[in-house]
Amino acid sequence: MKKDSKEEIVKAAITLFNSNGYAGTSIRDIATVAKVNSATIAYHFENKLGLLEYCFTYFFEQYLSIIEEKFSLMDTGVKDCLKRITADLLHYQCENIELTSFVYREMSMDSQVVREIMSTYALKEKYYFQKIFEKGFERKEFRPHSIAYLIIQYKGLLMMPFINAHYLREVLYIFPNERFFEQKYLKEINSWIENTLGTKIIEKKEAIL
Incomplete structure (x- = not known):
């Protein structure tokens, strides 16, 4: 797991939440932009609500x-x-x-x-x-x-x-x-x-x- 993966996830989420809205953003979208897999997001934040x-x-x-x-x-x-x-x-x-x-x-x-x-x-x-x-x-x-x-x-x-x-x-x-x-x-x-x-x-x- 990348050491800075949490920071990259947060950056990706903020960009996507701002441009597409919270409802219009999926965990898969965030994972793609952050260049991590969905399991990494679940590890740090549990789910999309936790990230919010x-x-x-x-x-x-x-x-x-x-x-x-x-x-x-x-x-x-x-x-x-x-x-x-x-x-x-x-x-x-x-x-x-x-x-x-x-x-x-x-x-x-x-x-x-x-x-x-x-x-x-x-x-x-x-x-x-x-x-x-x-x-x-x-x-x-x-x-x-x-x-x-x-x-x-x-x-x-x-x-x-x-x-x-x-x-x-x-x-x-x-x-x-x-x-x-x-x-x-x-x-x-x-x-x-x-x-x-x-x-x-x-x-x-x-x-x-």
């Missing part, structure tokens, strides 16, 4: 570790903390565009695996974002908003290019895997943080009054 769970877990473990690492810096400034999280999450998604696109699309389906992810990783993510927004309100770095709706807006900004990567490429001629996109789009999200969340607008109005 591995992809989900791998994505969200890395995703949450980024948030957790930067969350510890919140006491030095909430807005800066959120911007650092944003930069690292965007970079992670751009670097892993096939995995990101597949995971986000699959998360829109109602399945047992997705429900398990929602009850673990998604709730942890919500906890961190909620704490960041609450601390921002408390320190007056952010203007008060509904936290649930802020999470919807923020998550929408982070996810949209990867859920709709085909639309970006074919209609807008924007390529999320390019470094230029990452730099440009980060500025757009930071502008949202400054103008939607930030208190600068209120401060200017108060100064005029």
Whole structure:
């Protein structure tokens, strides 16, 4: 058995899941692209569902570790903390565009695996974002908003290019895997943080009054 067979299987699965969908991909397809036999896949992951769970877990473990690492810096400034999280999450998604696109699309389906992810990783993510927004309100770095709706807006900004990567490429001629996109789009999200969340607008109005 090749030492790197597990890694090759995961790479093949991500590519095929992203291009053909989970339902449209067979173990035989994955084995062919990974250049292994089906028994090797069964050895590492048991079945296709096990491989799917591995992809989900791998994505969200890395995703949450980024948030957790930067969350510890919140006491030095909430807005800066959120911007650092944003930069690292965007970079992670751009670097892993096939995995990101597949995971986000699959998360829109109602399945047992997705429900398990929602009850673990998604709730942890919500906890961190909620704490960041609450601390921002408390320190007056952010203007008060509904936290649930802020999470919807923020998550929408982070996810949209990867859920709709085909639309970006074919209609807008924007390529999320390019470094230029990452730099440009980060500025757009930071502008949202400054103008939607930030208190600068209120401060200017108060100064005029």
